[in-house]
Amino acid sequence: MNELTEIISPDEQMIKDEFNALLNDYLNSNHRRKVERITKAFNFANQAHAGVKRRSGEPYIMHPLAVARIVCREMGLGSTSICSALLHDVVEDTEYTVEDIRNMFDDKIAQIVDGLTKISGGIFGEQASTQAENFRKLLLTMSSDIRVILIKIADRLHNMRTLGSMLPAKQFKIAGETLYLYAPLAHRLGLFSIKTELEDLSFKYEHPEEYKHIKEKLAATEASRQTLFEHFAKPLNKKLEEMGLDFEMRARVKSIYSIWNKMQTKGVAFEDIYDIFAVRIIFEPKAGVDEKNLCWDIYSAITDIYRIRPDRIRDWVSRPKANGYQALHLTVMGPDGQWIEIQIRSHRMDDIAEKGFAAHWKYKEKHVEEDTELDKWLETITEILESPDPDALDFLDTIKLNLFTSEIFVFTPKGDIKTLPQGATALDFAYALHSNIGNKCIGAKVNHRLVPLSHPLSSGDQVEILTSRSQKPQAEWLNFVTTARARSKIDAVLKRNRKEQAKEGEIKVVNALKKAGIDPNIANIEKLSIYFGFSKREEFFYSVEKNDIILPENLKKILREKTDNALFKYVRQALGVKQKELPASTEPEIKKESPKFDRSKPYVLREEAFERNYVIASCCKPIPGDDALGFINDDGNVVVHKRSCPIAMRLKSSFGERILSTVWSSHKNASFEATLEIKGIDSIGVLNIITKTISEDFNVNIQRLLIEAKDGVFEGKVRIWVHDVEDIQKMCVSLSKIKNIKSVGRIAE
Template sequence: MEIVNSKEVSDEEMIEQSFQELLNDYLKTKHRKRVEIITKAFNFANQAHKGIKRQSGEPYIMHPLSVAKIVCNEIGLGSTSICSALLHDVVEDTDYTVEDIENIFGPKIAHIVDGLTKISGGIFGDKASAQAENFKKLLLTMSDDIRVILIKVADRLHNMRTLGSLLPNKQFKIAGETLYIYAPLANRLGLNQIKTELENLSFRYEHPEEYQEIEEKLTATAAERDEVFNVFTAPIRIQLDKMGLKYRIVARVKSIYSIWNKMQTKHVPFEEVYDLLAVRVIFDPLNEEEELNDCFDIYVSISKIYKPHPDRLRDWVSHPKANGYQALHVTLMGNNGQWIEVQIRSERMNDVAEQGFAAHWKYKEGGGSEDDGELEKWLRTIKEILDDPQPDAIDFLDTIKLNLFASEIFVFTPKGEIKTMPQNSTALDFAFSLHTDLGSHCIGAKVNHKLVPLSHKLESGDQVEILTSKSQRVQPSWEVFATTAKARAKIAAILKKEQKNFQKEGEAILLDFLSKEEIGPEAASIEKIYKFHNLKSREELLTALGNKSIILGESDKNELKEKQSGNWKKYLMFSFGSGNKDPKEKLETDKEPQEKINPKKVLKLTEETIQKNYMMADCCQPIPGDDVLGYIDENERIIIHKRQCPVAIKLKSSYGNRIIATSWDTHKTLSFLVYIYVKGIDSVGLLNEITQVISQQLNVNIRKLAIETNDGIFEGKIQLYVHDVEDVKQICDNLLKVNNVKLVTRVES
């Protein structure tokens, strides 16, 4: 008699139930009902992954099923993408090949699965040197079929939802990578809900206490917000009913991560984040042609009820964002004295806002859409970035961030043609965006008919005319103020080409000089010359000779004809100096290697280890109580960073395999320097009160204090020595009790 394992039965039931849920969700969509191919893909993947478990202990097939559900429900893709999601790990984790997938499921699904396999294991592999290359691979694949990246984002979302089963150092790596790459990528693709969830999940793992604190405060103030929403929207509903529109009004509460981000950047407490609530008016247009006019009609009608903010009308209806986002944003003054943002959008616009480019496939499974213009523009940007010669992984990621995720500005040509540029673009960037020849010969620009230099930063609405001269050449200094990938790539390429020409000329000059002096072109002779001119390499010397910044003469001859004995003596000193170290010196430098760090364990930061083995990062100056992590640098030193420090975010994304989870184990014996920022209303004796609170009440040592007043407002910075975050909190709380002190917060420097 065969005994059936009840765990296996329950696993089988769980898998079958999950698959049925996926099918039911798919059948509710407007896509063609291709149930057969989805069932075939599920059976194939289920068989391929049979017996394999995830780290959480559940059957592996539950992961592809979950990703397929996200692809179907949250991104809105059809059967091709659902099948690809179900099969996305088959080629990487089993013996099946892409050819097998193609034979069974056809070339389209095979192509997407191949793209997903190439970029598996997150954007970055375990080796730091391969990271930028992997990212390029991801973007190249994406430019073939954008569904690859949409499924990859779904894959990352499910990984983030199940991150709890991983080790802490892995959690930091994945959360950091998510915040640095995937959340902005989801944003750029217009996947607004997914972007928000990725940010919140990353934040929850990196700063669990702050996350919980904000969550509790949001829950506590929910009833109050509901009341504000109901009172604010009641007259709007009456007005919209009069217009005869079919509509719905929904409240949008700022995400926990966005709230925390604002608290950090603006140095304000939760209670002073006033834009927690926004209102969305989503309507069905009377007819498709009137969609745009309806948005403005709604704006005009609600502006009669509440006063609009003159500087806060955002028209994304006439000029959609690069990710396809369309809406009209207006900020109105509510009866409670607070500004409330209202977002006006049609049901179609709302669809695109929530699902972005994925909405293009919503009704047409084979791909393609009515408006591929923005999509094509985005893919062109990616290709330009890939052409940018960035050797270093972090530089490359910064370029990606700079261009792909930048906010946009709208700039006009002299003829009134509109061009979209990344924020912070300069006149030089604009010139290169129009044409390489225009960029390489530009001498200046006229912005709104006023003459400006090439480094002038453009703003939305500027009309820009580029001025050129045939005699103008690309200058090395241009690399400093070019911000777009295209401009930087073109400038680097032109300078490189010029340098090669100079080096060619320089080589002819050098060989001519050496042959006249009857000296052979040995490396040692050439090294003498470039070192004599304080240059670092033969290439630098050749360039300098070619562009005539160096002219060889008598002094070079004398240097080359120096007596051989002098060289011999130098050589002897060098060889003895390097080979026979003083024994004491050997003891100093050849210390015993430190015990090997195990990145899988949580590193305890004690008084002894902090003083002996670890370094506190200068960029963020962490102190006990801060959420921190460790980074093993190239010299095997461990540097402690705050988890939200911009440098740490880059390190998590680019060198995730060197990240160590850390925790404090100190007991108020070590002192750390912190900076406290204070602001308030100036009054007599205020400085004396502040110093009394710090020095006498709290017995804290002040290192430096700088306060200045302007028009009755004072602000200043105080450098103090503290033991931990608790000390900082106590100092801030006590200073806020001082009359006329309105804001106290810890800052980086």
């Protein structure tokens, strides 16, 4: 009798293999063995997504499986998170509801899936204000269960890993918001390896040429780095083995994005970055010996062999960072005359550095419960949520500001420690103590010396806050606070004061209308508000109270006139369109329909008969040859930005559906404005040589030249007209060869 053999399609085999890999990851963790519920969640999700394909062509269920594997293997989370990851798209993409999930599984999984569904449009919101509000929802959800944001980060990581199948415009949008929000959030939560991968993948799609260039440079210098490492490690290995330590020593190369970022911020070439690689020593603790003491024993062994650089010691073993990071960092002079950074960690510290607090579970007793361990995560971003009514992009920037910061430790007069972000001021410290102390703050004593509110604090400072009952928060305070808590408290008071002043202004407007014999109804007040160019009545009332607007006597005449022109003028202003004189007709011109753009291929930037099919962004002023992208404004025009422009970063994150990938056509007959910055040693005739080189050798028109010399050194800015980036590069090479010129580079102005 023939046995029946089950025939499995290639897709089914792929799904089966990936699910088995997920189970293996889970069984190798310390979590309770709840394989049945994971299998149940997989079968449910597989059936719900049956027949649906991703853009890459593979079955859709491969995405939830990949997210679940990231959650398990790379974040160390347990069965609740794995089930939620498998089910994270079911409610959004199929007919099933959160109630169905609750009935099939439990309240906790249903709550997490519901949180993920609610924020699914969040960072992808079409308008900036909607986006900010959705991101706030994300953070609020996170405060009730951190797993929502962890699974969301895992979801984004898999999307970035498979971004190659997307259209270029979509790639820019997703890469931009990843760099803007997800990478810093992963950093703040201690997910270092995920943060690094998100940055590198974003950079790969935003700046493919630079990415490729740095990758090739790293490959070309790999052999020399290996030789350097071997020379350094040989005597140290011997010393640590003599101490009886169980350890591994390896070289860690700086990420491609970090290298590029340092090249940009420091204005240096790849060859000038001395910390491209660091040495990491990871040890197994000895029974009965404190990890911290072992770190310092290894430190002592290193400094017996190599000369240390004292200003580069970082002790995060005694006092870990807020995101859980622990390590001892030092920099020494290697045997080949190069500075080498060394990071000393135990295996536990290394796991926490790579995976965040989740790695703690690995060092607990076997079969830990996931839920009891998650409380450690919840204190990181809650202060940002205290803001009652955040303004959209300001709110996002505040979050971003707080996510990126490293910490300083400051003491109260009684010796209590407060942790603040790097760059925090005395006023930030006042608000960290209590909002009433912040509101009444008039100054501070730092280390017993009187300082202003704006004084930046350093680690180890002892701070005493001085207050006065008559003090009130001022608008300029927003210029010198860095923490979200202080900003939100000041904002709240200012908004309250503004509302009170607006009420006084409203009374003045109503009285003025009554005096003119006009009914003070909403319609009349609205017309008056628009006439003076305000979109909101409250802003109009506030300006009246502050005497920025003086109400005329002839209010009847103003309200009798047609307000169409004034209204149209305001609408155009609000849309950011340059004002044009309106025709004499009282009817506003009809706005033409925006042209349609084919996003499946790059938009070609052309110049024909002195007319361009695009507008150059004034913030970054790209020229042909720059990595650029297009943004469709409200007038239907394509505004071209450099891809690295901060404004473009916000546009990608907030208005992704308006982003176009672009390519430059030949622009040899067109001219573009660019600014060069030149620095060097001041000497007779240097200015003459510079102008002669630019004007005569390159036949370029100089628009503006500003040179300043001080103490034997000069700095200059030259604004010129060029055809493309190639012109700039040739000019920089020629100028840099001039004697006494030390650096030449293009800058945004």
